Amino acid sequence: MQDTLHSALLVLGGQGAARPVAAGRTDAGVHAEAMPLHWDVPQDWRLPPARLARALNARLPASISVREAGVAAPGFHARFSCTARRYVYRLWTGPQRSALWHGRALHVPEPLDAEAMNRAATALLGRHDFAAFATREDRQTVRDLHVLTVVPGPGGLWDIHVEAESFLRHMVRGLVGTLLLVGQGRLPETEVAAILEGRVRAAAGANAAPSGLYFAGASYPPELLGPDA
Numbered sequence: 001m002q003d004t005l006h007s008a009l010l011v012l013g014g015q016g017a018a019r020p021v022a023a024g025r026t027d028a029g030v031h032a033e034a035m036p037l038h039w040d041v042p043q044d045w046r047l048p049p050a051r052l053a054r055a056l057n058a059r060l061p062a063s064i065s066v067r068e069a070g071v072a073a074p075g076f077h078a079r080f081s082c083t084a085r086r087y088v089y090r091l092w093t094g095p096q097r098s099a100l101w102h103g104r105a106l107h108v109p110e111p112l113d114a115e116a117m118n119r120a121a122t123a124l125l126g127r128h129d130f131a132a133f134a135t136r137e138d139r140q141t142v143r144d145l146h147v148l149t150v151v152p153g154p155g156g157l158w159d160i161h162v163e164a165e166s167f168l169r170h171m172v173r174g175l176v177g178t179l180l181l182v183g184q185g186r187l188p189e190t191e192v193a194a195i196l197e198g199r200v201r202a203a204a205g206a207n208a209a210p211s212g213l214y215f216a217g218a219s220y221p222p223e224l225l226g227p228d229a
Helices: 002-011 049-057 114-122 171-183 189-198
Strands: 084-093 106-108 126-129 142-151 157-164 213-219
Touching: 002 049, 084 171, 114 142, 114 171, 114 189, 142 171, 157 171, 171 189, 171 213
Parallel strands: 084 106
Antiparallel strands: 084 157, 084 213, 126 142, 142 157
């Protein structure tokens, strides 16, 4: 996505512009509903912000759409200024798969216990070492998890909402995979806290497929968003 957006920006006259910077990085196959980015455009840039979204969308493939564009405050950085990042993981629950949600939600044919999943999720909220849910992570693994909630929806479509300032590699998918084991009755909900404390990746659930994961939004200090935000 980053390279495709950069190419469209160059076509519009931003030859001196740096590459666009996103609020976060996602695994291959993960979707984005609201991914903030910033561009440092060259000084001779002439296209008004009010026209930028439409101009870019005319040059982007159907799989990428710029929803809006505006001028940010000096010092704004899409990645480093971010105070929270939100993800949604979508499950299609029911005995039969959905053609409409193929590639956009994980099909789970077994019944799930949402209440048990949410009780297990409470043990993961707050500031912890999440090494048990990350893979190939060289950074320090302490993170502050703000939200982890399972929301059953009508017609079999469920959402799992996750929010934190930042995440480890594959952390969201590891959390979802563990909660799925709880919901299926394959992992006692009381063991989730011990898995967190043990910091052993093999003890937690496998990474859920990337196709069900969506980057759903980001938060920033109001003073950095600019007048058009």
